[in-house]
Amino acid sequence: MNGSTAALAAAGSPPPVHAGPAPALVAVGAAGAAETPARETFYVSLLGAPAIWINGEPVQIRGEATRRVLVHLVLSSPHVIPNHRLIESTWGGSEPESAIEQIRKIISKLRQGLPGGKDLIRTEPGGYRIMLNAQQSDVVLWRDAIRRAHILLQSDGEEAVLEQFRDALDLWRGPALDGLEGHPFANESVSLHEERNAALEAWCQLAVKRLGAPSVIARLRREVTQRPLEERLWDLLMTTLANSGRVLEALDEYNNLCKILSRSLGVRPSPRLQARYRTLGATANNLAPDLFPLLPRVRRPADRTTPQVPDWIKDLLRGQEPNPGYVMDSRWNVLHCNHAMERWFPCMAAENANIMRWALTDPLAPVTLHDWDSHVLVCLGMLKLALAKYPGDPTLSSILRTFKDTHGTSAALIRDAIEVETRENHKYTVNVPHITPAPVQVVSHLLMPAGNPNLRVVMLTPPQGRVIL
Structure with a gap:
């Protein structure tokens, strides 16, 4: 790590490291093309807590404003971000009077600290842009992989598509943009998770045929454990269980979700999931769906006349x-x-x-x-x-x-x-x-x-x- 790179590093331990970024890191020259491996390399991961690697080693960014500027640039790559949007995402409407000058200083520091930074981050009329390829960002790599998977669906065998989806899903280290709040990060996080859920659903449909339902169900159980408040994952788990003849387990998973939502948020599952539960329960009981009861959300607090249960x-x-x-x-x-x-x-x-x-x-x-x-x-x-x-x-x-x-x-x-x-x-x-x-x-x-x-x-x-x- 050279002196300018060290200027980016904050005191303290580095962020959690993936078992090595999925792609092999390459150096980036003025035009963004691969050069000799002797040059420093740069990789940024946003599919989890934001983290960067330089020469394969994790480096923290000193300062929240610098981190937010870098992440916003990466999310928008290769498009230009106007200055006013960088200011908004950095300070959330509470920017200092010197905001534009501070943005310039942050960009200058990033250019000094990142390999090929002078050509990596480009000044454009009214803003900036960062030019990344799939070897430098897991977000770019993720979207390229999903695009290739959908192309393969039209021509290649299911085995290749299954492998492509699996490799793409394995890029994720945790919740996207974990720890970053406010605009545009909250919206981008939701968008990325929607993309992931769609990819996971496509993988499940293929994997049930190729790997069998038990393997798919095992993965979905891990998914709901990691993201227990994401109803779409529970819906996918319930559907997969029911389609494989395990209706009673599907009903039990709905009850588990009810408890989690009640305890965490004080709400009940969405109408769509309630309807699925009624349908599955009615099937198991040979009843019309409107006769099968829903597990409700939370019992109301007892009033003074209600005996307390020790x-x-x-x-x-x-x-x-x-x-x-x-x-x-x-x-x-x-x-x-x-x-x-x-x-x-x-x-x-x-x-x-x-x-x-x-x-x-x-x-x-x-x-x-x-x-x-x-x-x-x-x-x-x-x-x-x-x-x-x-x-x-x-x-x-x-x-x-x-x-x-x-x-x-x-x-x-x-x-x-x-x-x-x-x-x-x-x-x-x-x-x-x-x-x-x-x-x-x-x-x-x-x-x-x-x-x-x-x-x-x-x-x-x-x-x-x-x-x-």
Whole structure:
């Protein structure tokens, strides 16, 4: 590294290094053509945290303004960037009065520090441009590789196209332009990731045929782990799983995404992904798509009248895994579910989820509960006793009113209701084909924790007391 190059380097450790830039670095002369290997070489990587290499060694750029100018030039190569846009991207509207003079100084420093810098960065009327080839920038190399892949799709065999896409995807070290915010970097980052997702989708379509679904699914699982908030990757993973006959895993991945989005952003998946989930769930359950429930986003915060669920009860339900378990209050409002319960009965994680409302009014209940007519008589009896204990309760009254509105024979059913307070150790059969194709027999265990009189802990186990699945 010569003295002028050293002027660019900041104190501290260099940026993370790729296992060597993918292309062999070459020197650049006045016209941008390859010269003798003895000259210094320059390579800049933006498909990850921005980093540069000189003679194959990582070098940091001293100063945020210098870094932003260089990255903006590279992103726009080979086009001219007007001075006012360089100023805007460097200071974001808070530029100093001497901004234009500082831009000139930054350009001068870059020209001194970069190999062939005087010819690499050119002064144009009203601005500057940098002239890079694919051997000097991973962004240029990436776009050239994708363009070649699409050309090969029209003529060459799938093996060559598959290899081209794979090599292009392997250029990425992490999120594009990681650490750079503001205009134009945020928009460029989104654009680059859209290009990458399109390339990944094209690779998947070819790789399923050439490599098999397991290899593609394994890569997609790594992708969603690295970028967990990118829904398009989850969509691709769910689609690939479903197309390879693994519908239940696809549904489980949707539930995983719901948890991540709820915890990180407080939102639910996009309407498109919700629709895909409904379609897959309906297929697994032999239902119309609008009857399969969505796993909702976040349970609303409990109000003052809602009993709080102690951490030790949550730990108890976690230990119940993989068997379902949940906590409700004395009016059957569901307050907390373990993961197995959410997988088996997604609607139980919803705001205002209520066991009695589901059993008596949800169109999925007659499909899920074997001998639903018998369940209805017991549920109505429990509801009548509860209303006698809590006359005029809005939740209980609403459930009964909805049941009457949707069932023409409700008067006879209410008259014949079997009045019981609880269903401790009740044995019944459920149909959950999105979990397992065969009906499952379960026993419902009711626990009333001492010191928490308003809570009811329910655990579902097989008759033998072992793990259900």
